[in-house]
Amino acid sequence: MIGYTMVGTNDLEKAIRFYDPLMAEMGxxxxxxxxxxxxWxxxxxxxxxxxxxxxPFDREPATVGNGVMTAFRFDNxxxxxxxLYAMALKNGGSDEGPPGFRPQYGEGFYGAYVRDPDxxxxxxxxxxxxxxT
Structure with missing residues (x-):
């Protein structure tokens, strides 16, 4: 269903330094x-x-939309x-919710939330x- 996702940046080299190690770790x-x-x-x-x-294609500064998020899913x-959460913070990201179970989303739902440098x-x-246990 999804062909690609794109997020904006105002500093591509900084974004690459943030994303390259995360993407490599995700294979x-x-x-x-x-x-x-x-x-990637x-x-x-x-x-x-x-x-x-x-x-951004229009050459205007990249801005962040409230409620927009990309989730990367892994099996068990x-x-x-x-x-990945720790690596994101180490590489210039910020915390939006530490790793843990979130039973409100499902019995086995485990997640962590970060923001990239942009x-x-x-x-x-x-x-x-x-x-x-």
């Missing part, structure tokens, strides 16, 4: 890069959705959610995390 390849944008996905698989970060891997909101989630 995503760098797919396209020029002076205006960069993307599965190189050579045009059916796999891409995630882009770039300067709360440890990866924890790791203020774009990201989530790292798994829907089937095992409860900690």
């Amino acid at each position: 995503l390849d760098g797919c396209y890069r020029d002076d205006l944008s960069t993307s 996905g599965r190189k050579g698989d045009d059916r796999f959705p891409l995630f882009f970060v770039g300067y 891997n709360a440890a990866l959610v924890d790791w 203020g774009n909101k990201l989530a790292f989630v798994c829907y089937d995390a095992e409860p900690i």
